[in-house]
Amino acid sequence: MHAVDSHQPFLDELRRCAEDTDVASRIQTHCMDMSDIPAVFSSIDLIWSEGAAYNIGFADALARWAPALRPGGFAVVSELAWLSDAAPAAARDFFRAGYPDMKQTSENNRLAELAGYRVLGTHTQPRAAWIDDYYEVLKPRATTLASHQDAAVSALAQETLKEIEVFETAGDSYGYVFHLLQRS
Template sequence: MCVPWQIATMDALFRLYDRLALLAPGDDETSRAALRRVMPLPPRARVLDIGCGTGRSARMIAAEQPDAEVIAIDVHPPFLEEAARGAPPSLRTRNESMDALSDPDESVDLIWSEGAAYVMGFEAALRSWRRVMRPGAHAVVSELCWLRAPSETARAFWAEAYPDMTNVEGTTRRAQSAGLEVIETLVLPERAWDAYYAPLEARCDALASDPTMHAAIESARREIALWRATRGEYGYVMLVMRRVSPSR
């Protein structure tokens, strides 16, 4: 999911996204480029895909690094069932909140999270997840950023929906403050947003007659319309990072 829509219930949001391939903007080519930047992983690496949704990234990592243990983590069991469907044996799922990881300290070689860190807030998520990262371990986490000076329309929308949003430079500083070195930033292409919004818009149309879905649908439609009107002002940026500083 792209943003936490406070006016819609979680049940409505989960129903809106049920069986959608993308739960946030995503692009296989960009994800693979980010993964190549942190490979090769150590032998028998442990990887967490946090807020995995239906498992697109987790399955990609498991396919590219077959000797790794990939653990896909989400709070919504139906998403985890979809993530596990057809996955290799090296991919396991875990029903767990991202702010309460059960992994031991310094036990993970790669943290991965696309379109989910906003739930905790980007810097808070990195500070929390850093505990489980081995010294020198990597993290690939996407964050919504301003890509150029925003219009008043976009600024007003995101001030309500995600007030912590900043530009790439500000996001990089937050990562550094959390104890991670930013190695590279990759901006998701516009096709990633089109691929996400087209099926979501179709789902909105299909559920439009259900009054219990009104708030979720109106929020989604508003967000889609904003993207089309202000295309290129903001986007998801994948930050490739490494833990380098001592434990705090």
């Protein structure tokens, strides 16, 4: 198995966890840009990407990765998506500024098909996945940092608190959707 990330400390942590669970011999880490996957790998059976494709754009990631997948290979890619046309204005405004390319799940499926994939299914992460071990940990820390003397730290903390506030009031209007795709 190959693990790709552009941030070496994340790969170092993966390596430590792999060694602790005696699976390190099965994992090779690569500090690189995800856009470069086809230049380094070919005939991949499975690409798994959680919450990262948006860095280069969902459609762009799928198009770039397609040549690296063997025919019939799979991609499982999560993407933030609108789940309802009736999203509260606060959520629409927040993501219009932070992620203007956010689309409906059906539109992301259409983009996957245009990139040469067959959509086998989708799965929306439950709301609890946002709360447990994420917002419940992040919120107290952001609250503490909101008054930090460094303006950049304070601004990031306040933006994080705004995101949590939007999440708490948005209901099921958006979420992370896993797309199970097969290369045609």
